[in-house]
């Protein structure tokens with residue numbers, strides 16, 4: 001039976017609203033509830049400091065309405081007022097790519113180049129945001145978006161930038177104990193919730209990706225599903241066959257890349273709907289889509305079971321993800337980037353203390369500084385003119401225009417046709433092809449990890465809930481920050497995944513749009529109710545009091561999340577050099593195109609490589 005709001009502690013006074021958490025509260029001289037301080041150690045009272053804001057973050061209220069007005073409603077804006085500011089470069093978007101573009105521009109055109117970076121959010125970093133909580137004199141960091149560095153994929157360009165910023169991924173690996181929730185004393189865990197499965201049930205030492213069939217059978221025996229589904233699952237996990245037998249290499253590839261994983265589970269694994277649905281949201285974090293939208297190859301690549309049906313002995317590939325982490329994800333990378341461009345923002349900062357560095361946001365946009373970063377500014381037009389580019393943006397309801405020699409579009413590609421209506425039609429179509437995948441990362445600061453420790457878990461997979469995964473975010477001791485895995489006390493729980501579209505939506509892009517619409521329509525209370533339901537059902541039996549032990553909630557919505565990297569089932573063959581991202585990222589006069597979208601790949605290093613290319617194209 002659904003828990004009432006009272007049972008879930010929905011009325012509890014937590015630090016959850018936007019804009020009351022830093023300047024607002026402090027300016028009003030109000031105390032902050034539950035001992036969670038607002039900007040805490042990170043800034044003096046009244047300072048503008050977005051990382052401590054809680055409530056709806058990521059794509060926060062106020063960040064996207066102007067762009068949506070332009071793109072979805074064809075809204076026009078007042079004639080812009082020309083500012084008395086001239087730049088060599090205007091960058092649209094202060095994500096990793098936009099910040100990298102500013103870096104490469106200075107390398108190419110000199111340190112005296114005047115650069116303005118315009119960003120529609122109230123904080124810089126794009127997807128790479130940090131959530132900062134303060135509790136009893138301690139700062140606890142968590143991911144607001146982009147997680148980690150896949151250093152083994154870095155190009156020499158990206159490696160050079162990392163070296164410039166002093167980032168040492170070997171050291172980061174040495175200082176990492178975090179294991180995405182799989183490193184609890186009792187191993188990985190599955191949690192079945194009462195709303196979906198009729199009872200709350202935690203199974204420790206169990207994972208849908210289990211590599212040992214005997215252990216898997218013991219787990220499945222405990223699944224609160226029908227006997228028929230249990231039998232099918234046990235048969236699936238124990239069978240050994242090779243459906244590729246007799247197929248040539250080419251045929252095998254066509255099969256693995258051309259068959260939906262869930263069809264494979266049905267047709268060859270003998271599973272029916274009830275059992276298949278256990279896998280629905282298993283790829284929300286990794287791929288940002290439903291499992292039904294992925295091929296066999298894509299699912300097996302990330303460790304879902306199936307190898308044993310392909311002539312291999314193992315059910316799945318076991319492995320820890322070896323990526324390098326800062327304690328706020330790649331927010332530390334963007335903070336280092338900003339510091340390199342605008343040193344006054346945090347004097348004395350380096351890669352060894354970046355996580356703890358105090359950033360003074362009043363320094364970001366100072367007249368006379370060679371690089372200026374302007375937040376809360378949504379670009380609505382960029383037009384080539386004789387002397388360069390005229391860029392119009394909306395800030396605080398005002399339409400303003402600046403001129404520059406060059407402009408790099410480091411924003412989402414899908415908005416560019418609306419900013420540059422004079423682009424060739426083929427380029428606009430190619431840009432609109434890029435529909436990003438919605439992602440959701442909700443951080444809940446809890447009073448202590450006692451209940452998790454008692455259960456011996458560091459995280460769970462939740463096949464029936466909105467967030468498919470939850471993990472404790474601690475055990476990353478880099479950038480001067482220490483939160484050892486063994487530490488007790490307040491800890492952020494990261495609820496991670498996406499939002500499922502309705503089952504009857506078939507086309508991938510329709511699924512992504514439906515998921516995005518749902519994500520934006522849900523209120524903070526909807527997300528709060530969701531995480532409280534999980535916490536009560538999962539941790540309640542171990543002594544967690546959902547009314548007392550939830551200290552703060554930050555919902556990071558990313559309706560435009562991962563760049564589309566051309567999933568097998570949805571991607572036709574394009575003529576050489578004419579894939580949508582290649583057409584989309586062609587230069588247009590004095591305007592060039594960066595962002596991870598330009599590489600059709602949702603990776604930090606791709607965002608940097610594309611920035612480098614975009615700057616080299618400027619003459």
Ligand SMILES: Cc1cc2nc3c(=O)[nH]c(=O)nc-3n(C[C@H](O)[C@H](O)[C@H](O)COP(=O)(O)OP(=O)(O)OC[C@H]3O[C@@H](n4cnc5c(N)ncnc54)[C@H](O)[C@@H]3O)c2cc1C
Nearest residue numbers: 093095096097120126127146147148379411595596603604
């Ligand atoms: C939750 C999440 C987790 C991720 N995890 C990883 C990971 O672990 N590893 C990894 O490599 N990648 C990860 N990614 C992918 C991530 O997208 C890239 O790593 C990288 O951050 C992309 O940087 P970017 O600068 O290209 O784009 P973005 O970060 O999207 O930056 C573009 C910026 O432009 C702004 N903008 C858009 N339109 C306008 C406008 N009209 N005016 C002004 N500004 C505008 C946007 O708001 C945004 O701030 C993750 C993404 C998400 C959302």
